[in-house]
Amino acid sequence: VNIAPQVFKLANEYTHILGPSTTFGKDLMPHIAALLGVNQISDIMKVLNSHQFQRPIYAGNAILTVEASKNHVVVATVRTASYKAAKENNQATIEVFTSNIKPPNHTRFIKHSSGSSDRPDLQTANIVVSGGRAVGSSENFEMIYKLADVISAATGASRAAVDAGYVPNEMQVGQTGKIIAPDLYIAIGISGAIQHITGIKDAGTIVAINKDEDAPIFEVADIGLVGDLFKIVPELHELLNS
Ligand SMILES: Cc1cc2nc3c(=O)[nH]c(=O)nc-3n(C[C@H](O)[C@H](O)[C@H](O)COP(=O)(O)OP(=O)(O)OC[C@H]3O[C@@H](n4cnc5c(N)ncnc54)[C@H](O)[C@@H]3O)c2cc1C
Structure with missing residues (x-):
């Protein structure tokens, strides 16, 4: 389900909106950036300060330092593999938001199917x-x-x-x-x-x-x-x- 309109509604209360560089994040974040009319920063691998980031280009052959404008919300995806997982006892507070905004209906969630395997998940395995x-x-x-x-x-x-x-x-x-x-x-x-x-x-x-x-x-x-x-x-x- 595309939740971009809901995030867009909340966006101006925040300085940064970050998502993971996964299929989910790569789908959602550009929608949010487009609604806000800002350029998305993709694949952050290092945060230099609140508005300067490093990201890989040319399949990781070069690292680019980018600076986002301080005049608008920063919308970005983050490479999760570049960071160690936060300790489980250090969870962020979660605020629940309920919205009456109708999600777009040109795409709909029909079902979630994934290959069943007893093996560890590729993305998080040691x-x-x-x-x-x-x-x-x-x-x-x-x-x-x-x-x-x-x-x-x-x-x-x-x-x-x-x-x-x-x-x-x-x-x-x-x-x-x-x-x-x-x-x-x-x-x-x-x-x-x-x-x-x-x-x-x-x-x-x-x-x-x-x-x-x-x-x-x-x-x-x-x-x-x-x-x-x-x-x-x-x-x-x-x-x-x-
Ligand atoms: C835009 C773009 C995106 C791409 N994205 C990806 C990506 O996400 N992931 C990816 O993997 N590739 C990606 N590729 C493809 C990538 O360039 C390579 O073609 C691909 O990784 C090669 O796969 P391979 O190493 O299995 O095959 P090959 O390059 O054919 O290598 C096979 C290797 O096996 C060795 N070998 C052969 N027989 C034996 C044997 N009996 N015992 C031991 N060793 C043996 C050979 O010496 C050789 O080194 C992308 C390419 C492009 C252009």
């Missing part, structure tokens, strides 16, 4: 195991799922693996997928294109398994294993399982 084009098929991805399950990890994929139909779109990590910051990221058969790397920029330890020792993924990996994933992954699974 450990993520991702597979790339080299995994080769959706059947072969079972190997990735099995490895992930032994270490209670979420599973991700490169865009090439998604485009090839091996895995659903919601597993895509990167510029046009999910931006994540797990403590441990294991990239299997992923070359390390900049559009993929931008999605794991804030990850803790990066482990890469690739048969090409010159693959760009090794430039960002903390631990690299050069070899055939079809040999290494089953071995790793067995070791971790025992």
Whole structure:
């Protein structure tokens, strides 16, 4: 449901209106900015002061410092992966607002359906195991799922693996997928294109398994294993399982 008109009604009581850089936030915040007639600032990764922010451009290859006008409300999306989660006992006060504004009816909420999985959520998991084009098929991805399950990890994929139909779109990590910051990221058969790397920029330890020792993924990996994933992954699974 688009709640932009409701937020717009409240907007002038506030100096800043922030949303997450998720599908939800990227849909809602531009509507609010348009109603207010202001430029939205997207993907804040660092707050310099109340009106100056840093955001990535060119798939994270450059960082831009932007300044919002102090004459109007700041509307922005924030990259959640750039920040540690606030402690649970430190919750902000929530004010309830009831509104009689009719939401726009050109789009309607019909139903919410999501893939059911017992694995941790990709966006918030501490450990993520991702597979790339080299995994080769959706059947072969079972190997990735099995490895992930032994270490209670979420599973991700490169865009090439998604485009090839091996895995659903919601597993895509990167510029046009999910931006994540797990403590441990294991990239299997992923070359390390900049559009993929931008999605794991804030990850803790990066482990890469690739048969090409010159693959760009090794430039960002903390631990690299050069070899055939079809040999290494089953071995790793067995070791971790025992
Ligand atoms: C605008 C734009 C947005 C994009 N957004 C994204 C995005 O969000 N996420 C994303 O991932 N990509 C994105 N891409 C695509 C990106 O540029 C790459 O094409 C993609 O990431 C490549 O996926 P890959 O690493 O799985 O495949 P490849 O580049 O084909 O790499 C496969 C790797 O597997 C290795 N390999 C092969 N066989 C084996 C084996 N048996 N054992 C071990 N290793 C093996 C190879 O050495 C190679 O390094 C985007 C591109 C554009 C232009």
